[in-house]
Amino acid sequence: MKQLITGDEAVARGAWEAGVRFASAYPGTPSTEILENIATYSEIHSEWAPNEKTALESVIGASLAGARAIASMKHVGLNVAADPFFTFAYIGVNAGAVVVTADEPGQFSSQNEQDNRNYAKSAMTPMFEPSDSQECKDMLIEAFEISEKHDIPVLFRMTTRVCHSKSLVELGERQDVPIKPYVKNIKKYVAVPANARPMKVKVQENQLSLKVYSNNCQWNRIEMNETGIGIICSGDCYLYAREVFGDGASYLKLGFTNPLPDDLIREFASKVEKITIIEENDPYIEEYVRALGIACDGKNIFPRNGEMKPEVIRSVIYGEEYPEDDAVRSAIIPRPPTLCAGCPHRGFFYELGRRKNVMVSGDIGCYTLASGAPYHAMETTVCMGASVSLGHGAQQVFDTIEGNKMRVVSVLGDSTFFHTGINSLLDVAYNKSNLITVVLDNRITAMTGQQDNPGTGQTIQGEITEAVSIEAIARAFGFKNVRLINPNQLSEVKEALDWALGLQEPSVIITRWPCALKKQTALDKEEFKGSFTDVYWVNEEVCIGCKKCTRTGCPAIVFQFDKKKSSIDPEKCVGCSVCAQVCPVHAIQKVEA
């Protein structure tokens, strides 16, 4: 039976059909839905890990214990997991293991546009690059075979469009893959130098046998049509190239891309007049083809950034221009993402943005929106967890300046704290910087769409588990100044900031209130009783039109320019009351039932 499913869903299905028994991931666009879908199969033990490194390490353990296992992550997640990834390639597998990387050409929801194909080359792991959902499923099943046959983890490289596009997939049955016995093998699994040197030789030799596979496998194929242009491409670029050139070009479509198939590339080059490489991001295939001594066009004509969408290819090859209608263009206004009505981050950033002599070092989550209007209360964003350690370094330097008044406030969410912020906080405790760390604990991993994390008290399968306390962690690290506050109470936020800024030693503030979109657990309902049930309104007779309430950036607040009065959309308001606390004349009031 054929179904129209996304690449992420197809990978999940492929994992199930391949007999996978263990899956772990940290959420990250566009990879999140892989584990969410895997978790719907009861035969696979699925886990949200605190971060990508722990996810991959537990997958290594699962593989050694004899179960086929899969770790999935966004491209930058593999940076976090790079340490185990490289050495996993050395020690190899027991049962098959696959690492999915979801890259983001075009950067829809990421801090950079790195090309993770370089990881496969560098770690010398086999790599697949599917172009559509059917290939996602088929190649994933094959990836487990390759992993076991060559005793090495496989990198499975997807991109946003492959992850999030739907195409038809023929579904199959689950293979019965029994758990392999674990055999103690210190020489194989302990990567000390004496063992690791021969391991590296084994990995290098592996590349030779994998090259034979690459030249002969069904995933790398020549499609001969017109011979004037020969396109070499992988992943979704194949689909875009087909769209532009149709049968007017010949194709070397690559689905298995490390190692690359020398013989096939040479054969293809001999059959066409001119080689053009179409790939997103880095000249990964191009540099290889050039190194074979084959002349080609690649990044000398195509951009290295952004997606290689059909219109991009067309404009480069045919000089086709896509002039925009000026009248239309000038009429378009932005629709920026905003913190939701009732978002518990609002009250905190409203207060923080008003502070002087403060550097706010930020992190990755919904709260990164605080860098924009109207808050402008976040000054750095680098990577997960960086807020605290970056802030630590900055504070250490500021404090060497005589008469320093600058204080650093590091802000990160609960999930980001558990991800890697926890390590950074250790740095602060150990190296004694006068840093103010604020954990915005909204009781969920919000930006990627409401995933549980070590603080929520619930697993991906909804089982009750230990709800790790951030406050207890901070105290255990030795912080004497720890406060738990309700971010919707501006007086509490103000007071806590005054207190922290007045201290000559580090402090930790935890703002604890659930995300407005969270499906609350029984414990949440008890702790946050009555949350998100009120509605506020503006008494126009009292409103003086000062627009202070609009500076909270709440999407429920609509300023009526004709009347010069504010108003609140009752459909959107969930009663956080931040605007009412900001109003200087008490024009904003609770709607009494």
Place this chain on the structure above:
Amino acid sequence: MTTKNILLTGVGGQGTILASKLLTEGLLSQGYDVKMSEVHGMSQREGPVLTHVRFGDKVFSPIVEAKKADVIIGFEELEVLRNLEYLRKDGKGIVILNRVRVNPIGVQNGSDKYPENAEGLISARAGKVIAMDASEEARKIGNLRVMNIILLGASVRQLGLEEIDWGRVIAENVKPQFVELNQQAFELGKSLS
């Protein structure tokens, strides 16, 4: 047949996801090859939503190329304007336009001005515009939420897809208690196009 290109554009919460789900299910029931792509990005509540749907004998790219959209199903005026560059330029492009404005935060707080003449700009560019207030029509039949199905109904005639058994597609993909309402909304939409 040549591949047909459709875009559904609006803001989160307007029901574009269900409309595109029904559209693709209908196309599949007719035996077409179908591909669909959604831009997720950082859209939270009320963020822009853009869904690409392509169908034909054999479809390669899941995304519609600039200047190649045959039909834009526009749930919100500004979002149609934002994606108007996708519409084919030979005067054969069709826009199903919902006369609905969802103000971005910049309009609500006064830093931006909502484009006054969106429909005029769209009409100047499109071969045909079928404009309606689908929210108002939805309210008339008793449920604001079926606005999306009204717009879908309005689209099928323009797409030449009337032969598909849409009543059955709706019955198979919508919660039982809402099937009749959605079928009614679909027929209403069809009659408005």
